[in-house]
Amino acid sequence: MAIEVPDIGMRLKPDLFPTVQIIYRDMCNLRPGERVLIIADARAPEYLIATFHGVAMMMGGDVAVIEGPPPRGGATYQPSATWSPMIAAASREADLIIDFAVGYADFIVEAVKRGARVFSPGDGIALPYTDDVLIRTILHTDVHAIRRRADRIAELFSAASLCTMTTGDAVLEVDISGIKGMPGSGFLWDPDSESFRDAWAFAPPAQPGVLIPEGRATGEVLVDGTLLYHPVYHAAPPTPLRLRFDRGRLVDIGGDPLFAGRLRTWLDQLGDEGAFKGPVHLNLGINPNALLTQHPEWERVMGSVTCGMGDLSLLGVIMEDGAGVLPKSTVHWDWTTLRPTIMLDDVLLVKDGIINEDVC
Ligand SMILES: [Fe+2]
Numbered sequence: 001m002a003i004e005v006p007d008i009g010m011r012l013k014p015d016l017f018p019t020v021q022i023i024y025r026d027m028c029n030l031r032p033g034e035r036v037l038i039i040a041d042a043r044a045p046e047y048l049i050a051t052f053h054g055v056a057m058m059m060g061g062d063v064a065v066i067e068g069p070p071p072r073g074g075a076t077y078q079p080s081a082t083w084s085p086m087i088a089a090a091s092r093e094a095d096l097i098i099d100f101a102v103g104y105a106d107f108i109v110e111a112v113k114r115g116a117r118v119f120s121p122g123d124g125i126a127l128p129y130t131d132d133v134l135i136r137t138i139l140h141t142d143v144h145a146i147r148r149r150a151d152r153i154a155e156l157f158s159a160a161s162l163c164t165m166t167t168g169d170a171v172l173e174v175d176i177s178g179i180k181g182m183p184g185s186g187f188l189w190d191p192d193s194e195s196f197r198d199a200w201a202f203a204p205p206a207q208p209g210v211l212i213p214e215g216r217a218t219g220e221v222l223v224d225g226t227l228l229y230h231p232v233y234h235a236a237p238p239t240p241l242r243l244r245f246d247r248g249r250l251v252d253i254g255g256d257p258l259f260a261g262r263l264r265t266w267l268d269q270l271g272d273e274g275a276f277k278g279p280v281h282l283n284l285g286i287n288p289n290a291l292l293t294q295h296p297e298w299e300r301v302m303g304s305v306t307c308g309m310g311d312l313s314l315l316g317v318i319m320e321d322g323a324g325v326l327p328k329s330t331v332h333w334d335w336t337t338l339r340p341t342i343m344l345d346d347v348l349l350v351k352d353g354i355i356n357e358d359v360c
Helices: 016-028 046-058 075-080 085-091 106-113 124-139 143-159 257-270 296-300
Strands: 035-041 062-068 096-099 117-120 162-167 170-175 200-202 209-211 217-223 241-246 249-255 281-284 305-310 332-337 341-344 347-351
Touching (some): 016 046, 016 117, 016 124, 016 143, 035 085, 046 062, 046 124, 062 085, 075 332, 096 106, 106 117, 124 296, 143 209, 143 347, 162 217, 249 257
Parallel strands (some): 096 117, 117 200
Antiparallel strands (some): 162 170, 162 341, 217 241, 241 249, 281 305, 341 347
């Protein structure tokens, strides 16, 4: 299984305009006079940022763009990345932050806490083709149908006490009692109820699931999709990786010899006990046009499940209080399994990577 290669942007595609309009109008509900801060890093093509800038201006936004250098490492290292205080200062003035660069950071969490909205269209080494990703997964899909389905799946997670995920001969049990399911819809705004629904959203839609406090997962999983841990790129193992968990801690790494060795070495050298904690989130991809690329769209590949490891203390700002202890780490890494079977108590949600349409 290799990472799939999307259409690399060489010029401005006209389709990007209606795509960005959908994002601002339907997903962010940008109103005239609101302050929009676009944070990018130097990997973002000018036409991508200019389109987000210009469409927000057309809708009456007061827009500013700030660009920093690419941060050290990829998304994995976001919890410990260092940002210029100038970017943090600008973020304190924004009503809506379009984040192409930062991800998990204290000043983003602070913005969410004070009532700003944060929308991430993508980041990292995927920026040169983020236009292609957004056109495919937003303009060319029914994002409203995806949003409504994400809501139905979140309710199934909320109603369940035990999530059992089977991949081949591996079974992982996650105690999700008392945890509220989250739609991960990618929408800040709900056009149906005409109200704001989330404070922090990640494109493209959608990845319903749960954020998981410490100590909840025991068992094994086979990872045949993306493994996000490397500072520069994401990769998929050529043969499945076998991860074993005991009460919310990764205790053994087996399977694909090359990737198992690389992951073991990375974790050992990191010297961060928090990096072994997890899964800290479990999310089901439901976008029919999402591909396994370097863009976070890989988390929304239809029927796949992505789990996070390491830090949850930052993303946890969107959880309800009292859910449990949230793991803290210098890193947040992820793994994806492409053909899981998922039971929520006795409800079959996914069978071998195919979503059960009878329940959602
Ligand atoms: Fe994650």
